[in-house]
Structures are given as structure tokens and as C-alpha cells.
Amino acid sequence: MPHVVVKMKEGRSEEQKKRLTDLVTKAIVDGIGCDESKVSVAIADIPSDDWVSTVYRTEIEPQMDTLYKKPGYKPD
Numbered sequence: 001m002p003h004v005v006v007k008m009k010e011g012r013s014e015e016q017k018k019r020l021t022d023l024v025t026k027a028i029v030d031g032i033g034c035d036e037s038k039v040s041v042a043i044a045d046i047p048s049d050d051w052v053s054t055v056y057r058t059e060i061e062p063q064m065d066t067l068y069k070k071p072g073y074k075p076d
Contacts, residue, residue: 002028003040007055010045017043051075 004024012020021041028039046055052075060071 001038001040002032002034003042004028005042005044007044007046007059009048009051011048012045 006020006024021043024041025036025039028034029036056071056075060067064070
């Protein structure tokens with residue numbers, strides 16, 4: 001029963017969020033072979049000014065060695 005939380009800078013439309021949710025769900029179903037009804041996806045809109053302090057420094061940076069997909073940027 002995968003649950004995915006996508007954190008991203010605010011500003012995307014509901015249509016974009018729905019499309020992302022559909023694509024993430026499909027990737028999980030295809031990738032691990034679970035039933036779509038077992039997947040849940042949440043989207044957290046993060047204010048741009050808060051990204052570094054609330055996401056990058058607290059969630060990305062400390063876990064860099066265990067990330068399967070690392071970011072291609074470093075904050076200023």
C-alpha cells in the first residue's frame with residue numbers, strides 16, 4: 001500500500017496536480033505491480049521562500065546518501 005507525498009513549490013494548477021497524481025500512480029502500479037486501489041498520493045504546496053528551510057535542509061540534504069533520485073541543484 002504505497003503512499004507518496006510530493007512536495008513542490010506552490011503555483012501549479014489543479015489540472016497539473018491531477019496529471020502528476022495520475023502519472024505517479026501509474027508509475028507505482030507499473031513499477032511494483034500493485035493494484036491502483038492500494039495507491040494514495042498527496043501533494044504539499046510549499047511556499048518558494050520556505051523551500052530551502054522546510055524541505056531541502058530538513059529532508060533532502062540529510063538523506064542525500066539514500067535518495068534514489070538526487071536533485072540536480074544546490075540551494076544558494
